[in-house]
Amino acid sequence: MRIEGAIVRNSNEFEFADLELDSPRSDEILVRIMAAGICHTDVAILEGDIPWPRPALLGHEGAGIVAAVGADIEDIRPGDRVVLSFASCGTCEQCSAGAVSYCMDFATLNFSGRRRDGSHSCHLDGQPVGASFFSQSSFASYALARRSNVVKVSSDLPLAMLAPLGCGIQTGAGAVLNRLRPAPGTSIAVFGLGAVGLSAILAAALIGCYPIVAIDLHDQRLDLARELGATHVLRGDCAALLDELRSISGNGFAYAVEATGLPGVMASAATCLRKTGEVVLLGVPASREIPFPSSIMRGATIHTCVEGDSNPHEMIPRLIDLHHSGDFPFEKMIKTFDFTNINAAVEAMKDGSVIKPVLLIGEEAA
Numbered sequence: 034m035r036i037e038g039a040i041v042r043n044s045n046e047f048e049f050a051d052l053e054l055d056s057p058r059s060d061e062i063l064v065r066i067m068a069a070g071i072c073h074t075d076v077a078i079l080e081g082d083i084p085w086p087r088p089a090l091l092g093h094e095g096a097g098i099v100a101a102v103g104a105d106i107e108d109i110r111p112g113d114r115v116v117l118s119f120a121s122c123g124t125c126e127q128c129s130a131g132a133v134s135y136c137m138d139f140a141t142l143n144f145s146g147r148r149r150d151g152s153h154s155c156h157l158d159g160q161p162v163g164a165s166f167f168s169q170s171s172f173a174s175y176a177l178a179r180r181s182n183v184v185k186v187s188s189d190l191p192l193a194m195l196a197p198l199g200c201g202i203q204t205g206a207g208a209v210l211n212r213l214r215p216a217p218g219t220s221i222a223v224f225g226l227g228a229v230g231l232s233a234i235l236a237a238a239l240i241g242c243y244p245i246v247a248i249d250l251h252d253q254r255l256d257l258a259r260e261l262g263a264t265h266v267l268r269g270d271c272a273a274l275l276d277e278l279r280s281i282s283g284n285g286f287a288y289a290v291e292a293t294g295l296p297g298v299m300a301s302a303a304t305c306l307r308k309t310g311e312v313v314l315l316g317v318p319a320s321r322e323i324p325f326p327s328s329i330m331r332g333a334t335i336h337t338c339v340e341g342d343s344n345p346h347e348m349i350p351r352l353i354d355l356h357h358s359g360d361f362p363f364e365k366m367i368k369t370f371d372f373t374n375i376n377a378a379v380e381a382m383k384d385g386s387v388i389k390p391v392l393l394i395g396e397e398a399a
């Protein structure tokens with residue numbers, strides 16, 4: 034079928050093209066995309082920081098309405114409202130243990146540009162497109178997904194609001210709720226206030242951590258962090274940052290979340306810990322080496338964590354429930370853009386003025 038997609042060819046900008054998308058195979062689900070969030074991984078590929086076959090069809094925070102299902106799909110029907118997330122195989126050792134974000138086949142299913150069997154699902158003028166991104170490639174009018182990454186949502190919340198739950202928000206919230214699991218009243222510092230860091234703030238506030246310290250370079254983001262539950266905010270470029278952190282925490286922080294991927298910030302996040310403190314590293318470092326201070330040799334734990342250790346089939350409904358009860362106001366991070374303005378949306382994310390741009394791709398029938 035013919036679809037419209039925002040693709041990346043030779044430049045570092047999205048351009049629109051008519052593409053040919055396969056019909057769903059027996060294990061696939063065709064989704065008419067209504068909205069898609071932009072995540073840092075999309076931008077990293079756009080800018081060439083992560084290698085990816087071009088022309089590239091990206092987008093991995095899609096949400097939409099099921100248009101058709103393959104013969105093997107039993108519990109998803111055309112017309113279902115769905116949020117798309119990452120795919121997993123469902124049968125390997127990790128998936129069997131419930132750790133689907135550590136699926137042994139994660140790279141093939143989410144990061145190969147092809148289907149799991151190596152075939153291409155999408156073509157441009159007869160040439161293969163690097164698609165099947167997170168088994169979706171949702172910067173397009175339609176996407177082909179798999180059962181493992183299609184989460185049916187019963188909520189009547191707008192799909193444009195639910196789309197970013199599929200990656201960035203569950204990553205930040207899950208790092209706190211699933212991995213660190215702080216007790217109420219324990220201290221936490223969050224470095225880097227994009228969608229991932231701010232979702233970690235929301236989760237820390239939900240638990241009742243204290244103090245919750247937010248660190249970033251953008252004043253607007255610090256203001257939003259306060260609104261979302263940070264009890265203290267600090268500018269990351271203040272000269273005496275570690276002293277300031279120490280004056281807030283006393284003996285250091287029980288927990289820290291690092292969401293910038295910058296080696297110096299990673300070191301600061303580890304340095305601010307108290308004895309036996311725990312830091313989780315979520316930012317993807319550009320350099321291969323991460324410097325850690327010797328102060329971590331006091332019983333500290335360094336965690337890394339993929340997609341917040343989330344099983345999207347549990348985590349996404351859980352976050353929607355929390356939102357309904359008023360405890361997880363993640364929509365404050367979102368700004369919507371018309372699909373045609375995708376490049377402006379990327380710029381707004383890069384300059385810090387917008388935390389989570391969500392593209393409006395289709396219109397839901399009232």
Ligand SMILES: [Zn+2]
Pocket residue numbers: 121122123124125126127128129135136137138
């Ligand atoms: Zn697996």
Ligand SMILES: [Zn+2]
Pocket residue numbers: 072073074093200201
């Ligand atoms: Zn992502």
